Amino acid sequence: MPDLSGYRGPSAKLLTEAGASIGDVLEIQMGTESIKGTLVPRYEHNDDKHIVIKLKSGYNVGISVDKVSKVVRVAKGEAPKFIAPKQAAGKGLPEVAILGTGGTIASRVDYRTGAVHPATTAEELYSLFPELSEVASIKPEIVVSVYSENLEPNHWEAIAKRVSEVVAKGVSGVILTMGTDTMGYTAAALSFALRGIPVPLFVVGSQRSSDRPSSDAFLNLIGAATMAVQANFSGVFVAMHADSSDETLAVHLGTRVRKNHTSARDAFESMGIEPVAFWSRKGTEMVAHEPPTPRGKTGSFAAKPKFDPRVALVKFFPSMSKEYLSAILGSGLHGVVFEGTGLGHINSKNIEVVRKFVAGGGVACMTSQCLWGRVDMNVYDTGRDLLKAGVVPLEDMLPETALAKLMWALANFKSPEGTMVAMQDNLAGEITNRTIQRR
Amino acid sequence: MPDLSGYRGPSAKLLTEAGASIGDVLEIQMGTESIKGTLVPRYEHNDDKHIVIKLKSGYNVGISVDKVSKVVRVAKGEAPKFIAPKQAAGKGLPEVAILGTGGTIASRVDYRTGAVHPATTAEELYSLFPELSEVASIKPEIVVSVYSENLEPNHWEAIAKRVSEVVAKGVSGVILTMGTDTMGYTAAALSFALRGIPVPLFVVGSQRSSDRPSSDAFLNLIGAATMAVQANFSGVFVAMHADSSDETLAVHLGTRVRKNHTSARDAFESMGIEPVAFWSRKGTEMVAHEPPTPRGKTGSFAAKPKFDPRVALVKFFPSMSKEYLSAILGSGLHGVVFEGTGLGHINSKNIEVVRKFVAGGGVACMTSQCLWGRVDMNVYDTGRDLLKAGVVPLEDMLPETALAKLMWALANFKSPEGTMVAMQDNLAGEITNRTIQRR
Known part of the structure; x- marks a missing residue:
């Protein structure tokens, strides 16, 4: 029986006529043009007027049914499934703290209902992102749990305090996961509150809705974890996709970064300067004219976490x-x-x-x-x-x-x-x- | 006697030691680096800590005297002079209305004092921009006289009303000159108030301070005047430098344009779409996917100039x-x-x-x-x-x-x-x- 999760009304009608199911490769014809990609599920609260396919580039495109002349099923596919093998922790590897704030990274989605189950233990994260266990011994915890748009200065204080505690314990680096809405503000706030931090802190998130298992969450998290262990610099950075491919992260200075697109994968940009570095599986390429501060000694660091919200x-x-x-x-x-x-x-x-x-x-x-x-x-x-x-x-x-x-x-x-x-x-x-x- | 208009204190000292005068080509040495350009005058209210030279690219660069190790005079130059020959009006050419609002375009500067004399008659404009007289019979007037940052909805109303009057008289096109601060807001406001305008209206300005005789004002004005006569489309547009060279204008749709740099020549950008056209002396190149509305009949147009400022x-x-x-x-x-x-x-x-x-x-x-x-x-x-x-x-x-x-x-x-x-x-x-x- 075809799986058309989240589709109903006119969009479901077109897909049913084509015999399509989630995961199938479809050709959507619009007059003389056509576009090919894999059918992805929709949330139940989405409208019934768009068909969403994932292009080869990794982008999802929503096509208005008004414009569609025909849908052709090109190839049968498999609905993406989550496999959650038990992964051993990265024993003997340097420790990296992953502090969560309630964003969309490190979540797994129940495709049927669209419900999101945030991963909160190291085991769950290793099972979602097995590569992590080869890179670092991760110490995940939830610091605050609010939507990005509801993050306030008192949350920044709580995050900054917790970062200084984990840094005092000797972690190699810190990853802060959050929704992307106020990521620029948060990175800037932490740049001041954590001035002099002796290790690198990477703020990461996901620009893709969590209905996409192959979202940018993975690359952002694995890249940040690798740099948290290997980078020879310290400071507060945003690490997000550098372009629309799924290969390279840009590392932006926390005080010079801005979200410049509502939904694009490479929404975050360094403003008025180059990114500090680019990361891919080939390694880290430094590009800053003025290299960031090298790693420092843990003992001498004291956060100044206070903010006046007025x-x-x-x-x-x-x-x-x-x-x-x-x-x-x-x-x-x-x-x-x-x-x-x-x-x-x-x-x-x-x-x-x-x-x-x-x-x-x-x-x-x-x-x-x-x-x-x-x-x-x-x-x-x-x-x-x-x-x-x-x-x-x-x-x-x-x-x-x-x-x-x-x-x-x-x-x-x-x-x-x-x-x-x-x-x-x-x-x-x-x-x-x-x-x-x-x- | 060397002319060092606007320089005093430490900057004047360095220039005097080099025997430099306004208009000379200088090499400014900063440690192992150096930079070459023509010395330009400064306003009297500028600080005494920068030397400003014009690069070959047309850009002016201000160099902090703290960083300067030596100034070398490479070549003698001539201070720029304004020549104001009497120009005849462009008789027999199509009429173009130029409505002024008190911006920095069409101004001439007294170099000694830095005072700005806005040109307000056709003769003055022809003398400042002789090429204009070959393109159009211009009808200049001042509609409102405020700084761009002080333009308010009631000024938009006055401008829209006056535009509809000159359009009713049968001009080929309209040019609105203004300061660039609120140019994006103004172009958007006029796009709605003048919806259905049968001729093209180009909002133009200058990103260069008026201490620069070869400012972008010229290209923007001559390009807009040429298009006001020749373009086969209508609507409200911003016409400003397309890049840092002094050769091409970008024509932006009035509702999709934004000032994205405080001072760069090419500060204005189309957002989310391509510019409608590019203009250079070679001609107008249309680039819009959806071409703008063709010119229409004057009689059927009625402005809706009202705005609620609350x-x-x-x-x-x-x-x-x-x-x-x-x-x-x-x-x-x-x-x-x-x-x-x-x-x-x-x-x-x-x-x-x-x-x-x-x-x-x-x-x-x-x-x-x-x-x-x-x-x-x-x-x-x-x-x-x-x-x-x-x-x-x-x-x-x-x-x-x-x-x-x-x-x-x-x-x-x-x-x-x-x-x-x-x-x-x-x-x-x-x-x-x-x-x-x-x-």
């Missing part, structure tokens, strides 16, 4: 009224990071609102919504007026990184003055080389 | 509290566009705040801060809960475009229901083809 990221937009910005800055904030336009501007009529916020002890910083390039508030009147109002220009710091840094700086440098100085210091690679300014 | 663009961030979002949504807004994380999420604890806003008659829409890719709120619980709360998912619409569209839709469709439907319709290319969804 900080907002405010993107400027043309209809921003004084009432609007006053409502924001009057909501009990200690700090604000603006995403200004261009070289670092907001509209002139709001400068007085900002001046009052700063005069009242608030810290206001400026980044650019352009995301690439450097703010320069000396070029135009508006920029100079904002500087006079006490706004701190943050060069080419990413807005998301600036938000995390300001929360951290306010909690660790106490006075607004100390915070403002810290914000302009390059503490964790968040500001790129400014010797040669491209204007 | 709309905010709210970028979600991990420390967003209920108090914060309540303060925003309670500030008298009629609509809000969220820049959610990933596929279109905000934190769960704020969903109830959004639900109340929608229940009270507000319109809430969702885009992604990833900027590339499509929101999909059916994949995770949080997305589905937001849909249930009444949030309208906007596919792959750019957040900035969504803001402009929501202001326009609220002013033109009156009811929240009508507005919500309009937001999901593809009215001006703001949503790309969704037949094949890349997930």
Whole structure:
């Protein structure tokens, strides 16, 4: 009996007519065009108007049934099955801590129901990813369990504290698994809280929905585990797919990385700099002009895990009224990071609102919504007026990184003055080389 | 006597020692490296710690004097001069309206003082850009005079009204010159207000500071003027440098363009689609998969210039509290566009705040801060809960475009229901083809 899990209505009708079953290779004809791939199951809550096939490249493509003229079953396939042999732990291998936060990595899916069973023990992880047992002796644990979009500064504190504990125990490296939504923010936050960490920490996740057993989760996890053991550098990084193939990871500096696509495998990009390294099964290729810090001694490291959550990221937009910005800055904030336009501007009529916020002890910083390039508030009147109002220009710091840094700086440098100085210091690679300014 | 306009202190000292003058070709030595280019003047308000040279590529580079070991004068040069011959108007040529808003294009700079003299008459423009007189009979005027960052919805209304007046008079095309800060927002706003415009409108500007006579202003203006006369398509576009050379313009659809660099010449990029066309002196090369609308008849066009300014663009961030979002949504807004994380999420604890806003008659829409890719709120619980709360998912619409569209839709469709439907319709290319969804 054909398995058409998750399909119903018009999409199930087309597939039934073709005699198709999950795992079969199909040719979907759309007028004069056609596209070939393996039929994958859908979640029950998905709509009934798309057929989803996995292309040879590994990508899944959803095709609207409105456009489909015919479905042809090209070859019979097998529905992917999970085989879970008992794997021995990687005895005698260096220890790597895997800290989970409730993301989609290291999950196994019940195909019938779409239910996700997160793997939480070393045995389960070895059974899902047998290659892991040849690389490292892994120590998995769940630190917090929330969706990525619900991660808050207090979770960052909990993660940072736990990282320092496992580092003190002497692990070779740390892997943090999480959903990708706030991965950039989290990597930046940990870059400050764990400044000076003597081992590498790799934040990893999966861009593929967990209905795909051959998701990018595997490569990201095995690559991060290998580097956690072998890499000769320390610091906080994001390790995710470098391109749409399933072969290479890019290792991004935690303060210079951004999620630049809602769903692509290679959604994460280094901004304004090259990735620090690329990893594939052939090895690790370092590419940074300034190599990252070498591994250090465990004893000398102390985390600074505190964050002040009363900080907002405010993107400027043309209809921003004084009432609007006053409502924001009057909501009990200690700090604000603006995403200004261009070289670092907001509209002139709001400068007085900002001046009052700063005069009242608030810290206001400026980044650019352009995301690439450097703010320069000396070029135009508006920029100079904002500087006079006490706004701190943050060069080419990413807005998301600036938000995390300001929360951290306010909690660790106490006075607004100390915070403002810290914000302009390059503490964790968040500001790129400014010797040669491209204007 | 050497001319070192704008230089003082340490930078002037180094240049004086080298016997350098503005316009000379210098080799700036920094340890084992060196860089060669033409010395350009600085504004008086610039700092005294950088020497700025123009590279062969046309780029200006500012070099920190701290890094300079020696300055060598390689060749004597001439300070750039403005020659302003009287040019005759392009008699008998098709008419093109150039509407100014107070940006940096079509300005001439007094090198000694750095003062900018905006050109406002056809004669002045022809004298600054003599090639213009061979292309079109230009009708320049100032519509509004504010910095780009101070442009507001009421200025968009004034611009849209004036565009429809000049279109009714029968111009071949319209050029809108403006500062680049809010160019993306403005192009999107005009795409809706001027939907059905029978001629092409090109929004142009200059990414170079006006201390550079060979700025990109020239190519952008001459290219836009040529296309305004010759192009066989209509609609609202941004025409700016396609790359760092000074040869090619990219023509971006007004609803799919974003400023992605604070200062680079090629800061503007089409998002999720190719540019509509590229222009160089060799001609116009169309590249769009779906060609833009052909020119139409003037009589049938009526602008819809109204915007409701009570709309905010709210970028979600991990420390967003209920108090914060309540303060925003309670500030008298009629609509809000969220820049959610990933596929279109905000934190769960704020969903109830959004639900109340929608229940009270507000319109809430969702885009992604990833900027590339499509929101999909059916994949995770949080997305589905937001849909249930009444949030309208906007596919792959750019957040900035969504803001402009929501202001326009609220002013033109009156009811929240009508507005919500309009937001999901593809009215001006703001949503790309969704037949094949890349997930």
